[in-house]
Amino acid sequence: MSTKLFTIKHFNNSLDVFDLENKIYSSKWFMDFGKMGAEVFNADEEKIYFITKKFKFWKWKMVFTIKDTKGNLTEFTSQNNKKTIYSIDVNEITYELKIHHKKKKSIFKNRHKIAEFDESFIFKDPNEPVKVQLLDKKDLEICFLLFSCLKIGDTELNGKSILASQKQLEPNEDPWS
Numbered sequence: 001m002s003t004k005l006f007t008i009k010h011f012n013n014s015l016d017v018f019d020l021e022n023k024i025y026s027s028k029w030f031m032d033f034g035k036m037g038a039e040v041f042n043a044d045e046e047k048i049y050f051i052t053k054k055f056k057f058w059k060w061k062m063v064f065t066i067k068d069t070k071g072n073l074t075e076f077t078s079q080n081n082k083k084t085i086y087s088i089d090v091n092e093i094t095y096e097l098k099i100h101h102k103k104k105k106s107i108f109k110n111r112h113k114i115a116e117f118d119e120s121f122i123f124k125d126p127n128e129p130v131k132v133q134l135l136d137k138k139d140l141e142i143c144f145l146l147f148s149c150l151k152i153g154d155t156e157l158n159g160k161s162i163l164a165s166q167k168q169l170e171p172n173e174d175p176w177s
């Protein structure tokens with residue numbers, strides 16, 4: 001299995017994803033009339049997505065409403081009460097994100113793993129970038145979008161997880177690193 005490597009730099013309320021030297025996408029989040037939101041930009045700084053983060057208390061689910069430049073809406077929704085599995089359907093493809101032990105996240109496309117994010121380096125050095133491995137560079141946009149959703153409101157680079165136990169996280173049956 002050959003993967004493509006990328007890095008994500010997190011500074012305050014923004015993320016930037018890079019290949020070797022070039023910034024490919026960025027996202028910035030903010031508080032707008034009491035709601036958390038974010039915008040995702042391409043390399044030319046053109047807005048390509050707008051995200052709104054909401055917690056649906058009566059369903060106990062975290063929901064990210066995503067609007068693209070054409071006005072299409074879709075929802076990235078937590079699938080369990082622990083908020084360790086999220087799912088979204090885009091163009092008849094189901095993407096699922098799972099949060100694992102040691103600050104790792106995996107993204108699946110129709111149940112096949114396509115990406116892994118590794119934030120474990122941040123424990124040692126908060127300035128260290130997030131490592132991203134992808135099977136196909138074409139999936140970088142959707143993977144960065146989903147990762148950006150989870151980071152909305154996260155400004156503490158070395159903050160502790162809100163989950164009390166690593167046992168509550170999803171097992172990583174196929175770790176890449």
